[in-house]
Amino acid sequence: MFELKNVVRPNILTLEPYRCARDDFKTGILLDANENTHGPALSDITTYEELLELNRYPDPHQLELKEQIVSFRNQSPNKYSTSLLKPENLCLGVGSDESIDLLLRCCCTPGKEKLLTCPPTYGMYSICATVNDVETVKVPLTIPDFQIDVEGILAKLESDPGIKLIYLTSPGNPTGKLINVDQVVALLKKTIDTWNGLVVVDEAYIDFTASNGEYSESVSTLVNEYPNLVVLQTLSKSFGLAGIRLGITYCNIDLSRILNSMKYPYNISSLTSDIALKATSPSGLAVMHKYVKSILQQRETLLKSILDLKYVGRNIGGLNANFILVEILNKSGKPSNEVALMLYNTLAVDNAVVVRFRGKELNCTGALRISIGTEEENKELLLKFEKVLNEINA
Incomplete structure (x- = not known):
């Protein structure tokens, strides 16, 4: 039977969170946080910068931003959802990478407990595991459909009690393939009574999937049904905000409380928060959906041509x-791989077109990953791609 106290490291369970100056008071003559009350050291300051009060520490809780995020996700829940997300389900981080690392530090005892991944997958999982002295074990995605091997994962969990986390990427990177929601839910159901660990689903690309009518393919709205589920999202992809570094962790409220206690104080800057608030407002969401629609159209055109x-x-x-x-x-x-790598290098060095060589990933021999650009960028890519590839194979 799943019990959070048996998943989280004992020293983390007893952690007393740092209390920030802004936990108690946010208005008045604030002389409690050793801030520079004269203001930011900028020779020219705009009205916008003045309003942000950059000389003050940012809000440590970001409640307004969390409310907007859950409102957006609750509009189209997963088909298995029976309850709505709450702001208390969220922990915000500096990109999803902070959350990936935070969960490892929360749950895995260094040199003892392990992480399970399903390659080909995002490379930061194993890097963060190595940094934290956590061994990575692997159950590859099935071929050719790049889906999770539920029975293979269950067998690995049964044979290796040291595994505490499973990191899944859906849609996958570099696969670009959504993991079947039914399989994710099946894994959650089959592990909740037999394994004390967390299934972490990284949904960085989730907004590029086609929604199923009124329902979403995201499993973020399932975290209150399944306490063993954690979902990661980001504003870097569909929202076009890679530069502000904002990641979102959805999980059960008890785990969220622990993760928020662990993160460094004031980790979300005032600049990041302000931009994120605009992006997740109704007008910002309209722009995001417009851009996503354009990207999907360009993806279809580019793929057919290439x-x-x-x-x-x-x-x-x-x-x-x-x-x-x-x-x-x-x-x-x-x-x-030889031709793909030569094509990748020649495009970048001689033609100023940069794609990504992924041929060394499991079951991806000869693979190039190509981000969808604007219509003009894609046309230039195609011209140079064809020319260089034909020259290499001449």
Whole structure:
């Protein structure tokens, strides 16, 4: 039976959170936080910068921003949802990477407990695990559909009691493939009574998936049904705000309280918070949906054109993200890391077009990952892509 106290490290369970100056009072003559009361050291300060009060520490709780985020996600819940998200379900971080690391520090005893990943997947999971002295064990995604192997994961959990976390990416990176929601829920149900650990679903690209009518493919609205579920999201992709570094962790309220106690005080800057508030407002969401629609249209056009090129094989991945994963062939028509790597380097160095070589990822031989650009960028990519690839295979 799942019990949070058996998942979180004992020293973290007893952690007394740091109390910030802004936990108690936010208005008045504030002389409690050793701030510079003269203001920010800027020779020219705009009205906008004045309103942000950059000489003051930011709000440590970000309640207004959390309310806007849960309002957005609650508008289209997952088909399995029976309750709504609350602001208390959220922990905000400096990008999803802070949350990835935070969960490892929260749950895994260094040198003893382990993380399970399903390659091919996002590389930061194993990097954060290594930094925290946490061993990574792997159960590969199934081929060719890049779905999770539920029975394989269950078998690994049964044979290795040291595993405390499972990190899944949906839609996948570099696969671009949404993990079937039914499989995620099946894994949650099968593990909740037999394993004390967390299933973490990283949904960085979730807004590029097609919604199922009134329902969303996101499992973020399931965290109150399944206490063993944690969901990560970001404003970097669909919201086009990679530069502000804002990540969102959704989880049960008890775990959220612990994660918020662990994070560093004032980790979300006033600048980040202000931009995020605008982006998650009704007008900001309208812009996000407009851009996502355009990206999806361009993805369809680019993929059709690139698959028509000589020496381009299959679309290896799915169509659930703002990128495609295509197979590059040699003269013999075989997937080739050598040709793909040469194409990648020549495009970047000689043609100022930068894509990503992913051929060393499991079951991705010869693969290039290509982000969807603007219509003009995609046209230039296609021209140079075809020219360089034909020259390499001449």
